[in-house]
Amino acid sequence: MIKSLTLFITSASHNPSVRTVALTLFYLAILLGLIVLYGRGDFSTPKFIYQGF
Amino acid sequence: MITPTVSLGTDAATAAVAPRAAVRGLTHLTALLLAVLVVGAGLVVFDRGAQQFAGDNLQRMVLANRGALHVRKDSSATLLREAFSRPDVLVLMGSSELNTVDYYRPGRFFASAPTGFMVFPLGHAGTDTLVMLEHIAAVASSVRGKKVAISVSAPWMFQRIVNPDQYHGNFYMENAAALVFSADFSMDLKRDAAQAMLDYPKTLEKNLPVQLGAQWLAAGDPLHLALYYLLFPLGQLQNVVFRLQDDWETMRWMRALRSPGHPEDAPSAPIDWSSEIAHGDRLARKRSDNNPYGIDNDAWRREYEKDTKLWHKQWTDKGFKEMVDQAQEWQNLDLLLRSLRELGAEPLVLNMPMPGKWWDGIGVTTDGRQYYYDKLQRLVAPYHVPLYQFQHYEYDNYFMHDPMAHLSEKGWAVYDQILDAFYHKRLP
Numbered sequence: 001m002i003k004s005l006t007l008f009i010t011s012a013s014h015n016p017s018v019r020t021v022a023l024t025l026f027y028l029a030i031l032l033g034l035i036v037l038y039g040r041g042d043f044s045t046p047k048f049i050y051q052g053f
Numbered sequence: 054m055i056t057p058t059v060s061l062g063t064d065a066a067t068a069a070v071a072p073r074a075a076v077r078g079l080t081h082l083t084a085l086l087l088a089v090l091v092v093g094a095g096l097v098v099f100d101r102g103a104q105q106f107a108g109d110n111l112q113r114m115v116l117a118n119r120g121a122l123h124v125r126k127d128s129s130a131t132l133l134r135e136a137f138s139r140p141d142v143l144v145l146m147g148s149s150e151l152n153t154v155d156y157y158r159p160g161r162f163f164a165s166a167p168t169g170f171m172v173f174p175l176g177h178a179g180t181d182t183l184v185m186l187e188h189i190a191a192v193a194s195s196v197r198g199k200k201v202a203i204s205v206s207a208p209w210m211f212q213r214i215v216n217p218d219q220y221h222g223n224f225y226m227e228n229a230a231a232l233v234f235s236a237d238f239s240m241d242l243k244r245d246a247a248q249a250m251l252d253y254p255k256t257l258e259k260n261l262p263v264q265l266g267a268q269w270l271a272a273g274d275p276l277h278l279a280l281y282y283l284l285f286p287l288g289q290l291q292n293v294v295f296r297l298q299d300d301w302e303t304m305r306w307m308r309a310l311r312s313p314g315h316p317e318d319a320p321s322a323p324i325d326w327s328s329e330i331a332h333g334d335r336l337a338r339k340r341s342d343n344n345p346y347g348i349d350n351d352a353w354r355r356e357y358e359k360d361t362k363l364w365h366k367q368w369t370d371k372g373f374k375e376m377v378d379q380a381q382e383w384q385n386l387d388l389l390l391r392s393l394r395e396l397g398a399e400p401l402v403l404n405m406p407m408p409g410k411w412w413d414g415i416g417v418t419t420d421g422r423q424y425y426y427d428k429l430q431r432l433v434a435p436y437h438v439p440l441y442q443f444q445h446y447e448y449d450n451y452f453m454h455d456p457m458a459h460l461s462e463k464g465w466a467v468y469d470q471i472l473d474a475f476y477h478k479r480l481p
Binding site: 024030 | 080081083084085087088089091092128225227295297298299301302
């Protein structure tokens, strides 16, 4: 089964459409990963002394 | 039989490899572009969804907080954008007076839309006009043609410059970036705003594009303006990122809000304003009976009993007028009004009166105070927008919560009446 799977993947990888889809998913994962890692903003403000107005 | 062998030379080998490399490169590029398109489309859908979510939950948010100030609400351009977009919401920009007393605060009083609209109060302690301008810049396209009320605090207008700590505590980089790289305002306005922002250089240090953009805008010469224009696309791209981050944070915050109850003391239309103002007067009197000035009892004990003795006759009209003339806030208020004019917005300016009895006592008489009122009148006049200064309440001890720009319940009831008239186009 592993051999037939390997053969299938190898032959699929020669297919240009399959390669494009796989690469697209790869880049999509990178972009989504970047968004998850660095996408949160910082909306905090420093404390300050309230001067009455 | 001799089988001829053909061996490819170096050039021919390279020529055979080159097309395969080019094809692989093109495949990667295509895949990357497709991924970027998918992510871009997803983010557009997310932004629209966040805006929709904010709109669907705006009243729930107002009721949950009873219109109370919450820093996250104030920092959310997503919410403010939605508030301006809704025809049944009036945005009121101010500072600490928005949260000093509970009853008759507009956010609470209008929370159930008794006369057909809610008030979205924006600002908290230390929100000055430059901060307000930055808020407007972040949502400029939503402000076009809309009504907006501005509450002015007298103490801003007689200190030379707003305390940097106070400005820092109200500063949001998203809003500053939106102002510096705005496509909605004229270059003149942006240049003048950048000069004002550079009075607080520490706030811009954490973001190089905004810092450089502000500096180059403020410089104003052709070379620096050319550099600014080169930086502009990056600034706009950053603004998009800020917007999406804000969408996310706003949705997270709003989802965590508790379910509101209906306000038990909500007014019902038609509102009897005389009765409400009289009620506000009774509430104010009840909690300000330990001093002769009508100052809130706690505020008197905590601060003003000492200050009143300390400052007795220590000020003069001449000195006060000089302080008024030197205040930076006049330019910033002018910038705010210019920005609203450029957007075709309809502002209403509300100015709290200075309690006459107390200010007479420390040495600033009617003459000095009138100088301040006249200066504000002259600043607002060219914009042809309604200005209410409530000077006739100067000697009403119960209009103000304290001498420094905080309204009492009575003062807010009077303001609420004006806000209602403004919304319904029935200003006296």
